[in-house]
Amino acid sequence: MRRLVPALLALAVSLPLAALPVAAQTKPVLAATPPMGWNSWNWFAGKVTQDDVKAAADLIVSSGMRDAGYVYVNIDDTWEGKRDASGVLHTNEKFPDMKGLADYVHSKGLKLGIYSGPGDLTCAKFEASLGHEQQDADLYASWGIDYLKYDLCGFRKKMDADAPGDKLKQNQMMRDAYAKMHAALVKTGRPIVYSLCQYGWDSVWQWGAEVGGNLWRTTDDVKENFPSIALIANSNIGLGKYAGPGHWNDPDMLEVGNGKLTLDENRTHMGMWAMLAAPLLAGNNLTKLTPEVTGVLTNREVIAIDQDTLGREAERVYQEGPVQIWSRPLADGGVAYAIINFGEDQTFLRGIGLHLKEAGVKPGMKARDVWGAKDLGSIKDDYKVTLKRHEMLLVRFSK
Numbered sequence: 001m002r003r004l005v006p007a008l009l010a011l012a013v014s015l016p017l018a019a020l021p022v023a024a025q026t027k028p029v030l031a032a033t034p035p036m037g038w039n040s041w042n043w044f045a046g047k048v049t050q051d052d053v054k055a056a057a058d059l060i061v062s063s064g065m066r067d068a069g070y071v072y073v074n075i076d077d078t079w080e081g082k083r084d085a086s087g088v089l090h091t092n093e094k095f096p097d098m099k100g101l102a103d104y105v106h107s108k109g110l111k112l113g114i115y116s117g118p119g120d121l122t123c124a125k126f127e128a129s130l131g132h133e134q135q136d137a138d139l140y141a142s143w144g145i146d147y148l149k150y151d152l153c154g155f156r157k158k159m160d161a162d163a164p165g166d167k168l169k170q171n172q173m174m175r176d177a178y179a180k181m182h183a184a185l186v187k188t189g190r191p192i193v194y195s196l197c198q199y200g201w202d203s204v205w206q207w208g209a210e211v212g213g214n215l216w217r218t219t220d221d222v223k224e225n226f227p228s229i230a231l232i233a234n235s236n237i238g239l240g241k242y243a244g245p246g247h248w249n250d251p252d253m254l255e256v257g258n259g260k261l262t263l264d265e266n267r268t269h270m271g272m273w274a275m276l277a278a279p280l281l282a283g284n285n286l287t288k289l290t291p292e293v294t295g296v297l298t299n300r301e302v303i304a305i306d307q308d309t310l311g312r313e314a315e316r317v318y319q320e321g322p323v324q325i326w327s328r329p330l331a332d333g334g335v336a337y338a339i340i341n342f343g344e345d346q347t348f349l350r351g352i353g354l355h356l357k358e359a360g361v362k363p364g365m366k367a368r369d370v371w372g373a374k375d376l377g378s379i380k381d382d383y384k385v386t387l388k389r390h391e392m393l394l395v396r397f398s399k
């Protein structure tokens, strides 16, 4: 055996690349890092039109968002029309030419996403995919769709009708419905990112990857206010171990730039989503982008934490009152570290300390304040921090 190993090695080295076994030429993982893009729902809701989506694609390019990594342009609910006699789904009058739209979006170096659900109707009561899964998947592929958000809503009616009061059976129906659309997408042969949207029911993080999900919503819908963002961040405690390359927890789309969120709140929202290795789907009105909002959305150092190739989501390592500390290990051996004041008052952290050891920070690592774009050198637990209400200190520690 000892002699055989060097002999085999020598043989392997002398082989031309094409002779490598097929298994060694692995296919790229879909959503190897959390998907990034924009989605129509948070801002346009049911009013979105084809022209809005085109304009969003243009603005993603001109604002620098595309070059920062935002590539999926996702149409949410309300694009759907009616089925014809052969069951083929048509778009409604707001989306006269989906193939043309896909071509346009692709010509900008972007990808197009679409929305449906396993029920007869979507959440907004438009036509969904029940009984037409393969037909719809084939249609998406023929248009050139790259991403599908599949929303439970209408299927709940069927769950109640077919298995009244039987939660276990209903849960199984839900899993089967998601697996069915996944199989249909695979059969098209087109790589289509598959986003499960069922609000975290039945602890979806435990089975989302098994039914083919590249991401799954962990909670109910995000709203454009800080309590909603804080609630979602807290609902994701303990879920980090279920996420990884190709399969992500989705704490819902970004509200950065929406409502009355302050700069600190926008940064905490974006920074917390980056810590959570969350899909970054901007949900704001891109025609009204301010330099401040663009700055938050396109901060390269924050995005680098979100997109870190190790794909390890942050976990909460410490809490005291409204103050929380989260950390995640990074591919380069460093650590992303966040300390957040979810409370309403300014907080001085001298008494609390940074809890660097619990956060996995090794002595001597160099700290960089990410939002402040400032090197801090080697900081210790007694480093003095003051956080305003809803403010975060986001630090990248490097070896």
Ligand code: GLA
Residues within 6 Å of the ligand: 041, 076, 077, 122, 123, 124, 151, 197, 220, 221
């Ligand atoms: C649900 C989803 C939202 C959005 C709407 C559309 O509420 O959770 O993200 O897709 O449906 O109707």
